[in-house]
Amino acid sequence: MRALDPEVVDAVWQAVSPLVPTPGETHPLGCHRPRISDRVCFEAILIRLTTGCSWVDAERLMGAQVSDTTLRGRRDEWVAAGVFDRLVTEALCAYDRIIGFDLSECSVDGSQHKAPVGGEGTGANPTDRGKSGWKWSLFTDRNGIPVGWATDGANRHDTVLLGPTLSSVVDRGLLAETETLHLDRGYDNGVVRGLVAELGLDDLICAKRRKSGTAAGKKLVPLGMRWPVERTNSWLSNFGQLRRNTDRRSAHRLAQLALAVVFLLTAKLIDWRSRWSP
Secondary structure, three states: OHHHOHHHHHHHHHHHOOOOOOOOOOOOOOOOOOOOOHHHHHHHHHHHHHHOOOHHHHHHHOOOOOOHHHHHHHHHHHHHOOHHHHHHHHHHHHHHHHOOOOOOEEEEEEEEEEOOOOOOOOEEOOOOOOOEEEEEEEEEOOOOOEEEEEEEEOOOOHHHHHHHHHHHHHHOOOHHHOOEEEEOHHHOOHHHHHHHHHOOOOEEEEOEEEEOOOOOOEEEEOOOOOHHHHHHHHHHHOOHHHHEOOOOOHHHHHHHHHHHHHHHHHHHHHHHHHHHOO
16 A cells, blocks of 8 residues: 555655644653654554554554554544644645646545444444444545545435535635536435535536436436546545544544545655656
């Protein structure tokens, strides 16, 4: 997986290290055990994200350099300090400054995945025999770069997640630059069209069904530029903890999704640099 490329890992760590909060002195005599390196914890969090393993297995894969309890605590510290949110904002700004978003043709689509331990932000997956699952809704530009997203239970319809997804794009100040929005057939209703119009998007294209002229009857014809978001959903699904999430809190899933997006963007920026290197 590209996220495990040492060059990509080092680049992301250089962005993470300034954002990590400085620990305070908690022991009155100052005689507690030395604090585990943030870099070690970062690498263990990455291993869990990419492989989908448990915290205990991540501890083993790191050669017992750090305990699973410490990893959970460090993750919670970083989530509370907004490290992952600030990191993904920095990565998006870097991509926009160096390569630039192409918002002429944008797409939104949802992706459902397993969440076997349940918890907040999960629900019965109608496509997986009612087993517990979660879903993300992704807004991407013409090249499939994610610029906004939202999560909820797998039992929530994609149209319910459209509003929060577009709101996340509004918060980044990018929705006003969007020219055309592509959605699949499930979004084609008056509520969605009213929401899109209210947000100032005049050009909306939804996939339609037409007669194929064969014995098969009707088939779905994807109109426009929906394949980039579907490809990006596939890329993100390669991360084990996104494909089969074992966290119980929505904040932890959002942190993992943000970190996966950061690695995706970092790999794109490295490829862009290599493309123009002699």
